[in-house]
Amino acid sequence: LYPYLSGLIEGYHKRGMTTFLVTNGTIPSALERLETLPTQLYVTLPANGEEMFVKITRPMSGPAWKNLMQTLDLIPSLEPGTRTVIRLTMVKGLSLREPGKYARLIQRASPLFVEVKGYVHVGFSQRRLKKENMPSHEEIKSFSYELAEELGYIVAGEVKDSRVVL
Numbered sequence: 309l310y311p312y313l314s315g316l317i318e319g320y321h322k323r324g325m326t327t328f329l330v331t332n333g334t335i336p337s338a339l340e341r342l343e344t345l346p347t348q349l350y351v352t353l354p355a356n357g358e359e360m361f362v363k364i365t366r367p368m369s370g371p372a373w374k375n376l377m378q379t380l381d382l383i384p385s386l387e388p389g390t391r392t393v394i395r396l397t398m399v400k401g402l403s404l405r406e407p408g409k410y411a412r413l414i415q416r417a418s419p420l421f422v423e424v425k426g427y428v429h430v431g432f433s434q435r436r437l438k439k440e441n442m443p444s445h446e447e448i449k450s451f452s453y454e455l456a457e458e459l460g461y462i463v464a465g466e467v468k469d470s471r472v473v474l
Contacts, residue, residue, distance in 0.1 A: 310338045318344040330395075332365075333379030334372045340382065348391040351379055351417065356409035364403060383417040392419040398451060399427040400443040407451055411458035422461060424452040426471030445471045 309316075313329075320327050321344065329346035331339070333353075355361035358373040365372070383392050394414050398404040414422055426443045427433070443451075445468045452473035456463050466473045 310335070310341075313338065314341070314343045317342070317346050321347075331379070333376040334367070334369065336375055336378040336382055339379060339386075345387055345390040347389075348393065349383070349386065350393045350395050350423075351376075351383065351419075352395050352397065353380070353410070353413060354397060355403055356406055356413060360403060364399065377413075377416070380413060380417040383419060391421070392417065393421040393423055394419045395423045395425065397425050397427055398443055398448060399437065400441050400447065402437075402441065404443050404447060404451055407455040408458050410455060414455075414459060421464075421474055422455065422459065424448055424455065424473045428471075443471065449473055 317327050317329070326347040328348045328350065330350040331352070333351045339349075353376070354364050361367070361373050361376070367373070369375075380394075386392065394417055396403075396410060426445065426448045427437065427441055429437065429439045429442050445466075448471050449466060452463055452466075455461075464474045
């Protein structure tokens, strides 16, 4: 799909639609080649360091962390018409800690928004994680306020049922 992604986005835009591209950031060259950018770009940042990244994502390719860092560095160069979002999925007992480390990584990307979401015990993740790894909304909210302070951002909203803070 990567060779056709720009054309697909352009086709949706010609039809008056908005586009949302969600990526794990491990193929920065795919973003660099886009001639037409999406309306909104979400980049998942699953960890605040390489060791935790490997533990959480179990990447199949060796340079996945390095590629994610390249993607974060690429985000500020995207045209101003694209809204950029860094999405954090927080796992209690694993990644839900050290907001300052996340802040330093997020600052590389300088996104318009940061979405902090609590892990949900569904799908294949049930094989590796426990239900107890699901943080409460209050834990997500507390982490988000610490992160916002580190970044100089404001908390714009939250959805308690979804355990999400923007």
